[in-house]
């Protein structure tokens with residue numbers, strides 16, 4: 253067996269050229285850097301050991317200044333929260349920061365993957381769900397919107413405690429904004445500073461004809477010159493009309509108003525590859541959008557002094573993205589996290605993602621196919637959302653419904669999901685309301701006690 257020093261040496265030799273952690277004497281004096289664990293859009297994470305006492309830690313090197321400030325600010329506010337990864341230390345790097353975190357060896361994504369063939373019993377789903385909701389309640393009561401809840405960001409300790417991690421896109425609300433944020437803010441009245449406009453359904457890059465062909469064969473969209481009859485379409489497909497807009501130049505359809513039909517029909521065929529690539533890469537592309545759309549703007553800064561009450565809609569991994577974000581809302585609230593929680597609960601019960609969209613428009617169309625076409629009656633304020641006028645869904649078929657896509661869910665589980673996956677953010681349950689839902693009945697009193705005692709350790 254290799255000694256710890258040999259292990260360290262081998263890891264350093266493998267990554268020395270690109271990983272700055274190995275050049276930081278302050279870090280190396282205090283921590284032994286073992287293997288790399290993974291990397292995300294803005295970070296590299298290593299398994300490490302604290303030299304003082306041999307404690308296993310995760311060393312998260314965050315390269316991006318904005319993500320560093322967000323993550324550090326959020327984690328500092330959430331110190332001692334029982335379902336949030338704990339920050340043990342931090343060291344400023346140039347650029348970015350090294351976060352020393354408690355080491356959490358598992359994730360809910362791995363658990364779901366392992367249990368693909370043997371679906372969770374409802375009591376197991378309930379156990380995970382309760383911990384997720386407690387995590388979200390802790391974040392929200394501290395004024396923090398996570399904005400990227402997904403199974404791979406829900407880590408699990410060796411003794412089975414679920415903790416939310418990855419606050420790189422979190423929004424830390426100043427105390428005075430917390431109350432305002434819990435009210436419905438779906439009307440999209442606030443705009444990004446500078447009126448930033450950007451292509452939300454594509455990369456913003458104009459593709460040449462060969463690239464378009466390749467992209468179409470990749471199965472994200474099918475261009476149609478005429479309205480597609482609903483009989484020809486699989487049940488999960490919703491025709492979407494992009495209303496001639498410069499924003500959608502990826503398909504070069506701005507002049508024609510061409511009908512675009514998200515191809516959801518290939519779901520099975522694409523499932524494996526798409527799931528992985530979407531889940532892993534969306535944040536990256538969202539990150540890119542965020543940078544390109546706001547590159548000249550200081551629209552967002554972390555911390556009470558700089559908060560302007562304006563938000564980006566480019567957050568979250570697509571499959572868990574709330575409809576208000578897909579419609580371009582820049583004044584959303586905590587409810588975006590609860591939509592993601594609803595998607596995660598559905599995935600726990602069903603063993604597969606509920607809405608594995610291949611693009612933002614495909615994402616929205618999958619939601620619309622299940623919940624129906626949203627309108628002012630069921631979602632007051634939707635018509636003022638920035639992208640509402642840019643896309644419409646021509647579908648008069650009855651919605652598929654959540655009950656049909658969740659055949660494994662019990663009545664209680666289904667009723668909870670139906671209260672989380674609600675179009676109108678104002679009608680979505682909050683984390684603490686969800687914890688008191690009948691799905692957890694019999695245990696409601698212990699949850700109340702937990703909430704009343706404060707969620708902190």
Ligand SMILES: Nc1ncnc2c1ncn2[C@@H]1O[C@H](COP(=O)(O)OP(=O)(O)OP(=O)(O)O)[C@@H](O)[C@H]1O
Nearest residue numbers: 290292293294295297310353354355356418420535
């Ligand atoms: N405290 C921790 N303990 C163990 N592993 C961790 C810890 N924090 C992060 N990781 C792992 O490191 C990887 C990247 O972490 P994280 O998601 O926080 O980074 P990111 O750059 O924000 O990623 P992404 O862009 O995928 O959201 C993930 O595989 C995650 O499981």
